[in-house]
Amino acid sequence: MYHFDVRYSKLYKKSNIKGISPLFLDEKMDILTVEGGVILANHPVNNKTYGLGGVLDVEGRFVKESGFSLCMYDNEQLDWGGSYSYDEKQLLVKREKVIFGGFINNNEWGHFLVDWCTRLWYALIDQESKIVFCIRGNVKYELLPNIEQLIQLSGINTKRIELIAEGEPPIKYDTIAIPQCSLTSRGYTKEYLDFFNRIVNNVSGLDCQTYEKIYFTRTQLESSKEIGESKLERFFEKNGYKVLAPEKLSAVEQIHYISNCKYMACIEGSAAHNIIFGKEGTRLYILEKWMTINIRQLFLSQASGSDTCFIMAYPTFLPFREYFGELFVVGTTKMFRKWAKENYGQKVECKTNWLRQYIQYFDRIMQKIAYKLINLV
Numbered sequence: 001m002y003h004f005d006v007r008y009s010k011l012y013k014k015s016n017i018k019g020i021s022p023l024f025l026d027e028k029m030d031i032l033t034v035e036g037g038v039i040l041a042n043h044p045v046n047n048k049t050y051g052l053g054g055v056l057d058v059e060g061r062f063v064k065e066s067g068f069s070l071c072m073y074d075n076e077q078l079d080w081g082g083s084y085s086y087d088e089k090q091l092l093v094k095r096e097k098v099i100f101g102g103f104i105n106n107n108e109w110g111h112f113l114v115d116w117c118t119r120l121w122y123a124l125i126d127q128e129s130k131i132v133f134c135i136r137g138n139v140k141y142e143l144l145p146n147i148e149q150l151i152q153l154s155g156i157n158t159k160r161i162e163l164i165a166e167g168e169p170p171i172k173y174d175t176i177a178i179p180q181c182s183l184t185s186r187g188y189t190k191e192y193l194d195f196f197n198r199i200v201n202n203v204s205g206l207d208c209q210t211y212e213k214i215y216f217t218r219t220q221l222e223s224s225k226e227i228g229e230s231k232l233e234r235f236f237e238k239n240g241y242k243v244l245a246p247e248k249l250s251a252v253e254q255i256h257y258i259s260n261c262k263y264m265a266c267i268e269g270s271a272a273h274n275i276i277f278g279k280e281g282t283r284l285y286i287l288e289k290w291m292t293i294n295i296r297q298l299f300l301s302q303a304s305g306s307d308t309c310f311i312m313a314y315p316t317f318l319p320f321r322e323y324f325g326e327l328f329v330v331g332t333t334k335m336f337r338k339w340a341k342e343n344y345g346q347k348v349e350c351k352t353n354w355l356r357q358y359i360q361y362f363d364r365i366m367q368k369i370a371y372k373l374i375n376l377v
Helices: 010-015 109-116 120-124 145-154 190-201 229-238 251-260 270-277 295-304 334-344 354-376
Strands: 003-008 031-035 038-044 051-056 092-104 130-135 161-164 171-179 187-189 213-216 242-244 263-267 283-288 307-312
Touching (some): 003 010, 010 307, 038 130, 038 161, 092 109, 109 270, 120 190, 145 190, 145 251, 187 190, 187 295, 190 251, 190 270, 213 229, 229 242, 251 270, 263 270, 307 334
Parallel strands (some): 003 307, 092 130, 130 161, 213 263, 283 307
Antiparallel strands (some): 038 051
């Protein structure tokens, strides 16, 4: 049974998430079939988070079920999707049935777990049709090897996947099947859980060491966005946690370590989303790096049945990252020190030197600004 510990988080304690209702949706999933429909590539516009695109019916009307939502709101607000005019002469015609996989906003591990895997449950039922995704960007890229491995572990042949990039012509198909999303702003379904359970079951039996406690670090990334994480990492390592860099592990290795541990700790974000692979009752410590509630993390923590503890690891006087770039300052805050004392009986001797952190922070910001200015010349 899931549990949220918010004693060490000002943000989550204030939001009263302890009283959150169960988000499991016990309902039958639907598949909308569109005969003679058209798939439009992504088309960026200013008034949407991402852009327009998706499926049009035979009359040229946008099929709202093909839209994409970040699941961050109380209602299913579309962050992507909508019709736009195109040259009929450019229309391609393909006499086949396809599954519309949706929109890929980022070719990243965390985004796969919560955004663009949610229609793949139907690809396990219809095992023949191609799976068509519209992607963000005008370059048709390859799926990340770890994402490709996840899809294959679920039982889906990745050769079935077809990506449509921005600027590509619209395509008319005989039949377009649009599966209902298994994770929405309302909650998650049995199909969402089953998809990841299949993956975990196909990883079982791996001949690899296991650890009771693991810490997923971001310090080894080439462009780490978290300034000050190394001090937090050292605390966990000192207390028996095996420090692992997810980007240096295969998908199979990540799932193996997560599904066999009892305690897991990490900075909030993609690493914490990995709890979907964990066993029920796994204790997850999430180190908050920003004053925003990640709704999808609540979904994943509840879906996995984890015991999740939120720990405030950022100073409250941070400047807005929207103005200064995607960088975060983290460290041994008062809340972190309180958690360490009450859970490990330890006083964190070395407090974070926030001034030093901020010097590094603004130095990184100035480097970003200088880089942009150089490229404008």
